[in-house]
Amino acid sequence: MKASQYLISTLKEVPSDAEVASHILLLRAGFIRKIASGIYNWLPMGFRVLKKVEAIVREEMDASGALEVIMPVVQPGELWEESGRWGKYDEGLLVKFNDRHQRDFCLGPTHEEVITELARNELRSHRQLPVNLYQIQTKFRDETRPRFGLLRAREFVMKDAYSFHLDESSLDETYQVMHDTYSRILDRLKLEYRAVLADSGSIGGNASMEFHVLADSGEDVIAFSSSYAANLEKAESIIPEAETADPLPRTQVDTPGMHTINEVASFLKVDATRTVKTLIIKADNEDSGLGLVALVLRGDHQLNEVKAAHLPGLSTPITFANDAEVHAATGADPGSVGPVDLGLTCYVDHSAAALSNFVCGANQNDVHLTGVNWQRDVPAYQVADLRNVVEGDESPDGQGKLTFKRGIEVGHIFQLGKKYSDPMKATVLDDNGKAVTMMMGCYGMGVTRLVAAILEQYHDNRGMVWPTIVAPFHVIIIPINAHKSPEVAKVADDLYRKLEAAGIEVLLDDRDGHRPGAKFADAELIGIPHRLVVGDRGLSDGVIEYANRSSGESEHLPVGDVVTRLTEWVNSDR
RNA sequence: CGGGGUGUAGCUCAGCCUGGUAGAGCACUGUCUUCGGGAGGCAGGGGUCGUGAGUUCAAAUCUCGCCAUCCCGACCA
Known part of the structure; x- marks a missing residue:
């Protein structure tokens, strides 16, 4: 991609309504623009990253055996009446409206009702089970307080999966598969994270774990020891020995x-x-x-x-x-x-x-x-047990003491049991021909939130530092004085073509009217992992200046080696 | 929803206290010079000062209401 034909909308100043690193950088680098509180446009550069994160989630979900579907954003109120959540789900979050016939609808904040409706119609026999259906969809929740840009938006992209089972052991199995799948996704995204015990909240159900990306800007506190980890709201306090002092007079x-x-x-x-x-x-x-x-x-x-x-x-x-x-x-x-x-x-x-x-x-x-x-x-x-545990408390599993860290909740897996299948009568026939209510699991992952969470861990004072696997481009080429030096222009263009041909995503910063300093600053702000500077200075010695965004190290590469070396580096990293 | 802050040009902000012809920097357009770390000159375009009332000869400025937005607390991917 040539920068002169691309939309690069970087800002030099920090927008006044952003505070956390990911929000500031997403705005400054021109990845997103706010259209209303908690609602954003994605610009081309940002959308590339979003698509890459989405692709990794999709690959791992597919590999887990889950089947991708797509469900509507708009959902009929009737289904929510059936599950009993129309009047019960947090009123504020659910945006309701009527169509021209005055029928109730809402914007989907989650899809348990719709998937259960789908499942009860399509799943008839125990032989079709277990099945795990997922989608990567836009959700809308009218959060009381959208904040931190993408970390808590009202409209956001979520991967949500719903599994259906004949019995509990099958549910356990898929739950574990999803646990492993989430771990793989977060590993591939190079995130430091923790899977923690969680409260199941308003979605309901039994077993439940959250996946937290560790970051000081996280809204949750997680308490953990070497072998235990839980959301503070869930972390059990140990029962202390009763004191045995002689009673004093009251x-x-x-x-x-x-x-x-x-x-x-x-x-x-x-x-x-x-x-x-x-x-x-x-x-x-x-x-x-x-x-x-x-x-x-x-x-x-x-x-x-x-x-x-x-x-x-x-x-x-x-x-x-x-x-x-x-x-x-x-x-x-x-x-x-x-x-x-x-x-x-x-x-x-x-x-x-x-x-x-x-x-x-x-x-x-x-x-x-x-x-x-x-x-x-x-x-x-x-x-x-009524209190929050505090740092230094004995771990509930008896292994050491608890310490706290802050986390961004990027995933949550639940065993729902029959919470939805029962009221909505989602049954299959078992091997005796008897109708059995299906067991359900539900597995959410915030895709847009992941983009922000990655940034919370991968940035420095110059801007974003994307892991190669999700970087908007792998390599940026900055020609110096190309308008004066036909040699620079030719070499830069040549490298650009060869790298693209090698399957590397390259951005050639051929913008007129931007001096080198501005291009360097943009390249660093956008966080492209590898930078090549083509200038007369280096060319006279037959070298290209290479700089690594993450390590900050630079070296001179012989012109002839550039494509091989870059291809090697990029491919080893994605 | 409770508490606090802020609304003036695309962005960052000054002007408001003490009412009297709306400003700066960046960005943008044209042009010349410049070109290895966010260049400089010249010439331009762009704002019913969030909104509605009120006070006043006169309101960006004072008063009240509303709206938006951000931050701190209760919810969630």
């Missing part, structure tokens, strides 16, 4: 103006780990004790809302009671609430439940209790 103390754990702890000169905090949460119905429940955590711990949402009787998403409701239920304002004589259903985190002689609010403003003990002072309560 004592009421005045704590004027002390509301936060830190204030109370330093006022009473105790460690925050000796205190307990009590959060008042709305229940999912009004008849359980004023419609509220209490969650009790050790003072230094944080509530894990995902874990809490799994408790029976709580509103989801978790909603905190407001100050007036707290006061009405406990007789005190938040900050002075505690589990003693509370009169609400009380869930206590393991770590808080292990304490003895602890400090808590007295349900009376500006008063706390010390020497509080479970059983004696709080006879009725239930113990559960």
